[in-house]
Amino acid sequence: MARTKKNKDTEGEILKAAKGVFQKKGMDGARMQEIADEAGINKAMLHYYYRSKQLLFEAVFSNAFSLLAPQLNKVLNDDSSIEEKVKNFTSNYISFISKHPYLPNFIIQELNRNPKFFEKIQQTAAFPTLEKFKSQVAAEVEEGILKPIDGEQLFINIISLNIFPFVATPLIKGFLKIDDKGFKQLMEKRKTAVSEFIINSIKK
Amino acid sequence: MARTKKNKDTEGEILKAAKGVFQKKGMDGARMQEIADEAGINKAMLHYYYRSKQLLFEAVFSNAFSLLAPQLNKVLNDDSSIEEKVKNFTSNYISFISKHPYLPNFIIQELNRNPKFFEKIQQTAAFPTLEKFKSQVAAEVEEGILKPIDGEQLFINIISLNIFPFVATPLIKGFLKIDDKGFKQLMEKRKTAVSEFIINSIKK
DNA sequence: TTATGGTTTAACCATTTGGTTAACAAATAT
DNA sequence: ATATTTGTTAACCAAATGGTTAAACCATAA
Missing domain, CATH: 1.10.357.10 (Tetracycline Repressor, domain 2)
Structure with missing residues (x-):
């Protein structure tokens, strides 16, 4: 079932922001809050979509x-x-x-x-x-x-x-x-x- | 005035330990406690000799x-x-x-x-x-x-x-x-x- | 022997940080 | 319309972390 309209692709926004922050600062230097700010959303969303910093990082890395x-x-x-x-x-x-x-x-x-x-x-x-x-x-x-x-x-x-x-x-x-x-x-x-x-x- | 005998060169031990930890984990990944443990001394000594993580790091980097x-x-x-x-x-x-x-x-x-x-x-x-x-x-x-x-x-x-x-x-x-x-x-x-x-x- | 100064430690502190929760909003289904 | 699921937020929490402090230790000089 493809995405039903929906102008905000939050999950994608997070990945994009995470990409930028992780690639510039590395796993250790990156801050979840900074990724959230970059994506313009609440920090809890990061965990809602990706569970943990580790998993979000792995998504970015594989990508x-x-x-x-x-x-x-x-x-x-x-x-x-x-x-x-x-x-x-x-x-x-x-x-x-x-x-x-x-x-x-x-x-x-x-x-x-x-x-x-x-x-x-x-x-x-x-x-x-x-x-x-x-x-x-x-x-x-x-x-x-x-x-x-x-x-x-x-x-x-x-x-x-x-x-x-x-x-x-x-x-x-x-x-x-x-x-x-x-x-x-x-x-x-x-x-x-x-x-x-x-x-x-x-x-x- | 050169070092008066003294078998323990704490400052040197710290630098040696810091070298190992910083080089393996980088500035962000390194932990002051781990450096202290590696050197076999109290964490406060790191600050006594090198003031801050930043300064200790710079000493290692220059070296x-x-x-x-x-x-x-x-x-x-x-x-x-x-x-x-x-x-x-x-x-x-x-x-x-x-x-x-x-x-x-x-x-x-x-x-x-x-x-x-x-x-x-x-x-x-x-x-x-x-x-x-x-x-x-x-x-x-x-x-x-x-x-x-x-x-x-x-x-x-x-x-x-x-x-x-x-x-x-x-x-x-x-x-x-x-x-x-x-x-x-x-x-x-x-x-x-x-x-x-x-x-x-x-x-x- | 006893001051004196540098050295070392355990306990403590403030802040940061990843992560959670509970309530709320917005869709979607019935 | 209303129930239910999905998305979002602010407030909160426990653990970790860099850094501080006050007291103790110890070698040396007086």
Whole structure:
């Protein structure tokens, strides 16, 4: 039974507000009252719809992860060549994250806080697997398209180069002495610079 | 007047305990009581020596950062070639971090929580600068030793490849389906794999 | 031996925080 | 129209938490 008209989707408002607060402050730093204020509703509603802070947090976390997973699946499971994948992923991922700047750090941070979350999300949703990517790398190495490289290491390299700057943004801004605008420009350049860097390294 | 004998260095014990707790749980997640317990002393002592949670935290943070800065200065300011620097840094850094696994994530996380920390530490200690590294890269490109690459982008690439796996350890363990031992082996391989990857990409 | 000053502790305090409750309002069903 | 379920609120509560205090402890100097 779909929602019967109803202009206020309180449950959705809460999730949206919770997303913002949790992603900025983390589980420990977030306050239920702040989420309620952000959503413009009474604090008791949070518990009415989500029972507890923990459960609300998990809803936000799953939601966030399910945004990232398809991005990863793109590198791992489509049928283009490794070179194509690297190019597409790098450009797409940087565009995507620029719209969700808190996402990577949020996921990494909370996964560090509670590694068991991984198991919980692993079961749900289309969870990325490395198998295909690894065998594809091995095949292209065999065919002489790529220099010898381990698929796992290459995978780590790709995500490191793409994700790290968004996780360590304040650090990079500090070292490079740039502001928000400068950072954006830098990331814009990285859309091609990173894939060139990778391709240069692995292509025979 | 130096410390007069005295077997108990309470102040030091507190810092040590605070280091452990703050690095594992972050500013928000850490509890003063837990730090006191860890140090085996009364909670009031924390305030006696460090006034407040905030000040104790800052002591820990500065201390942590001052461990990392020299590592970075090594890449940035010594006189070896870029290739040498990359090789040395990669190997040294991975060894170093294996001994302080919480360090990178702690710094990044708390810098995200409060970007103003950067200014505070920037003034103290031998703070890493990029200038020399950038001009050296430009020079080696000019001389035809390196393929054309921007020094800033190369810097970001180097630290991304080296630091990210330690920041996103649970994520990587999850994707690669490996345990602690497997992760250590993987990082051991990276001591050479990462520098090869970089050198392959930039050397003419 | 006894002041003296720094060190340590147990008890306490005010505030914050996640969570509950009971009453009330607004739909929805009968 | 009226009963019943669903949504919403203000007030409340117990536990946790950072911080304080006053008294005790203890080494050293007079």
